[in-house]
Amino acid sequence: MAVYNEILVGRLNNFLKKYLGMKAQAPAPQLSSEIVAGFNIDAGVELRFLQEWSRFGAAINVAPTVGQTNTLRLVNPALSNIIAVIEKISIGVLLAQVVIIGSSQVANGTILSPYIFDPRGQLGSLVQASFTTDSAGATRILAEISLGATSQQDLIFDTNQEITLLPNSGLIITGGLANSNLIASIWWRQRFLEESERA
Numbered sequence: 502m503a504v505y506n507e508i509l510v511g512r513l514n515n516f517l518k519k520y521l522g523m524k525a526q527a528p529a530p531q532l533s534s535e536i537v538a539g540f541n542i543d544a545g546v547e548l549r550f551l552q553e554w555s556r557f558g559a560a561i562n563v564a565p566t567v568g569q570t571n572t573l574r575l576v577n578p579a580l581s582n583i584i585a586v587i588e589k590i591s592i593g594v595l596l597a598q599v600v601i602i603g604s605s606q607v608a609n610g611t612i613l614s615p616y617i618f619d620p621r622g623q624l625g626s627l628v629q630a631s632f633t634t635d636s637a638g639a640t641r642i643l644a645e646i647s648l649g650a651t652s653q654q655d656l657i658f659d660t661n662q663e664i665t666l667l668p669n670s671g672l673i674i675t676g677g678l679a680n681s682n683l684i685a686s687i688w689w690r691q692r693f694l695e696e697s698e699r700a
Contacts, residue, residue: 519697555622560686571683576671593653598678605673
């Protein structure tokens, strides 16, 4: 019996082809038993390492520096071949200020040694976490968060708010007030890019 291409929404068939690395024609041309592609594989963070995700976290509590603001960076180097997903950002301050979140491609200052959530996965992070006390600003601003004195704010509440970092990209969290503490933590997961994901 002939198979007809009933599904004319090409992006869905293209998604299946690319996601699964298939080289043939449309992998699900009909709406019968073939279109049962359900990808709810995330059974829990304890199984992420089986999908080759590694999870890390880093935190800073930088004391005031005269005339300077404090900065936390998370940078995915240009040649890493890694995709990173930021799962959690938490920011705290002792003095009221506007904290800026934006992009930065350079990890400089003091390189942090991240916490490894699951040692069964990749042993080290190719994504670099660092902090500086040099009033370094973001190249593009993503958000400005107004925090009151002695306050703390979480910024990611669901998976749609997670932030993807491809190679040669990064995130910067910068305090908006000189001579003040910056308390920040960031969690991320990373894995190698698949062939279909590379631009």
